[in-house]
Amino acid sequence: MSAHPVTPPHPLDLGRSPFPPIADYGFLSDCETTALVAPGGAVEWLCLPRMDSPSVFGAVLDRDAGTFRLAPDGVEVPAARRYVPGTMVLETTWCTRTGWLQVLDVLLIGPWHHETERSHSHRRAPTDYDADHVLLRLARCVSGQVQLRMDCAPVFDYGRAAATWTYPGDDYRSARTTGPDGTTLTLTTDTNVGFEAGSAVSRTLVKEGEWRFAALSWSEHAPPATVDDALERLTWTEHHWRHWLDRGDFPDHRWLSYVQRSALTLKGLTFAPTGAIAAAATTSLPETPGGERNWDYRYSWIRDSALALWALYALGFDWEANDFFAFVAEAAESAGGHLQIMYGVDGRARLDEEVLGHLDGYEGARPVRIGNGAYHQAQHDVWGAAVGAIYQYVRSRDRLDDRLWGIVVTQVEAALEHWRDPDRGPWEVRGEPQHFTTSKVTCWLAADRGARLAALRGDDKRRDRWIGAAEEIREDVLARAVDGRGVLCQHYGTDALDASLLLVPIVGFLAPDDPRCRATVLAIADELSSDDLVLRYRVEATDDGLQGEEGTFTICSFALVSALATIGELDRARSLCEKLLSYASSLQLYAEEIDPHTGRHLGNFPQAFTHLGLIQAVMRIVRAEEKAARWR
Known part of the structure; x- marks a missing residue:
């Protein structure tokens, strides 16, 4: 692993891994953009800053077009996946030879940012929430210990421009890259990050009861700085989705x-x-x-x-x-x-x-x-x-x-x-x-x-x-x-x-x-x-x-x-x-x-x-x- 950024001559070769069935993708949203998460733990579709903008992760359309994986090292198939009930928070659980790992994926939504510009026609709901412009990934070791690997390899503009990562300061737990259209991605985590070609990579051993997080952000909204901050922001988002669902009038029916x-x-x-x-x-x-x-x-x-x-x-x-x-x-x-x-x-x-x-x-x-x-x-x-x-x-x-x-x-x-x-x-x-x-x-x-x-x-x-x-x-x-x-x-x-x-x-x-x-x-x-x-x-x-x-x-x-x-x-x-x-x-x-x-x-x-x-x-x-x- 390199301690310094390397500019790749070509888009990152992701090894041509097979495509998951379309139905196996998980869907995330903050009501401004959306993401698809493959069962193996890779975000394979994310367009920024809007859902119809160019992709930064586009592996669903080409295995070389960008991906962001957070999962146990060497393990592809999860033991279970579900949405946290009443939310758009995706929970994936893996069983490894040494322990069990759970990953929570979410596009964060928080209390209304008053500086956010709105369409003149937009009518706000009684409780106001806004997209935080942060993709948050939280990993928890449920039992034993697990080697956790993160590979964040964006390829901007529908796979046409590979990322060049840099450290914004002296802290190796943060990295930044900017695409040709000016979109800047900031990766914030609680593990040291190195660069391999166009990928920001980390490997860490997570023991029973421990949490790790990785947050990818693309606006002036501050990403979580610590695990506790990340968990608090996750709770806000879960609250938003459940509060929204509670407003519905659903039939008391088996479906x-x-x-x-x-x-x-x-x-x-x-x-x-x-x-x-x-x-x-x-x-x-x-x-x-x-x-x-x-x-x-x-x-x-x-x-x-x-x-x-x-x-x-x-x-x-x-x-x-x-x-x-x-x-x-x-x-x-x-x-x-x-x-x-x-x-x-x-x-x-x-x-x-x-x-x-x-x-x-x-x-x-x-x-x-x-x-x-x-x-x-x-x-x-x-x-x-x-x-x-x-x-x-x-x-x-x-x-x-x-x-x-x-x-x-x-x-x-x-x-x-x-x-x-x-x-x-x-x-x-x-x-x-x-x-x-x-x-x-x-x-x-x-x-x-x-x-x-x-x-x-x-x-x-x-x-x-x-x-x-x-x-x-x-x-x-x-x-x-x-x-x-x-x-x-x-x-x-x-x-x-x-x-x-x-x-x-x-x-x-x-x-x-x-x-x-x-x-x-x-x-x-x-x-x-x-x-x-x-x-x-x-x-x-x-x-x-x-x-x-x-x-x-x-x-x-x-x-x-x-x-x-x-x-x-x-x-x-x-x-x-x-x-x-x-x-x-x-x-x-x-x-x-x-x-x-x-x-x-x-x-x-x-x-x-x-x-x-x-x-x-x-x-x-x-x-x-x-x-x-x-x-x-």
Whole structure:
């Protein structure tokens, strides 16, 4: 080990260790950035200073792109992993030949730093906490003694710039490195640190009852200076997460733990300064092993808004719902009738797509992309999503002010102007535009919910015109999108199925007992599924502009649960929900897709839309069970 820093000529070679399964990663968040922790004790994904910034640890996309490991020397496989109950604190336990070691990982959150700048639209919750901009790792020897090893090897800018470490003073227990964009990382620990190429390394023997800590910080907020300080800051963070969870209104149900973990995950994917909810913490985790279906999901999709608000309001998290609604409303107001399908979590509109050709990708899945070129696609569900979000918001307070009413008028009129046009549908296909049925249904949703809001405003003229327009859209869909079996199909002129049409009973486009509604739900359940798990569509029947297969889309499977419960198939809904919950990771997290043959999680992780779907599915079953109990 060198006592002085060495500038490496190349990015650090991490030995090409195998990638963990996607579902085996632990998820950390301070509601400004997020991290993924591999079961072997390495932080393999961390972007700074925001969740959509360039990575400093990117080993999840390339084994040479940076990692930070704290674990027993020579031991890879832990004995157990869990979240400290009610928190986002990850606990990993190892058994070695000489003793047991426990590591606690957390992105610290502390009392509100008053100097922190906030978006002008941000509304603070009753108890104020802020990100401390510190990744804290605490190790405790539970019994015996354990040789503890730390390797902190950041590689800035998505693996393009290796770290050069220096000592900021005479204390060898602190080290510092600065990336090409000016991001400065400070490593503070209670063991002596040396430098090996681009890695800050320490090895120490920890005996029974002893603690060691390592804190990586990236702002003016002071990191913990001692173990006692670190433990106190850990306690603050645990208090924050439990206090937040205590504000929720959760059903007293056997699936409670899944709903609570989903709620915590959604909170963790929220960018606190604006209230935006990111679709996932990662980019380019593949939908197809080794394939090209690799996208950047670290942005906020407008189409998620209505479901997100429904879930947050249903669980009693009004502050978070209102924050996200403010983000959506500001985007809709500034865009007029040209609302994009997604925005940066800071509200920016341009999300230009770039291929990072120097990264090998997760298990060789290339290309690795940052940005998302779908942001400029024409997708007609955005207007229905925006009006649906306003409708959810107004329902919680029975008041519609002039500003929101102006947004409603703009979005409804845009939907009515364009609903006859083809688009690329809810799945952002990169093939030719089509008359996607779900796009028509969401334009109907804009008109239908707009008419209800017009009634609240007392605007009878618009109410009547929008009711008429909604009926015209419905008649067109039922005349042109229904096949000979009475099933709604993916787009006009095809008999292909599409799981997005599970929205039909959920949003009320057709009554639950309408034969076409039931036929559509049951056809998707029986024909668009593999081992009961639902595909978005059959790749061979859909021009999506891409090669390869994909797994079953987990949000669609949970949407089927909701749809089955809505049409009265409660036993079938319960059975499917039980099966889906059995596919959760050991930490009760979900990626975007599940391979029905192996149970392997695929796509970006953890996926907000999946956890939203879980909450909706469980809540609909709970309400259906309560309704059935009242009729007994």
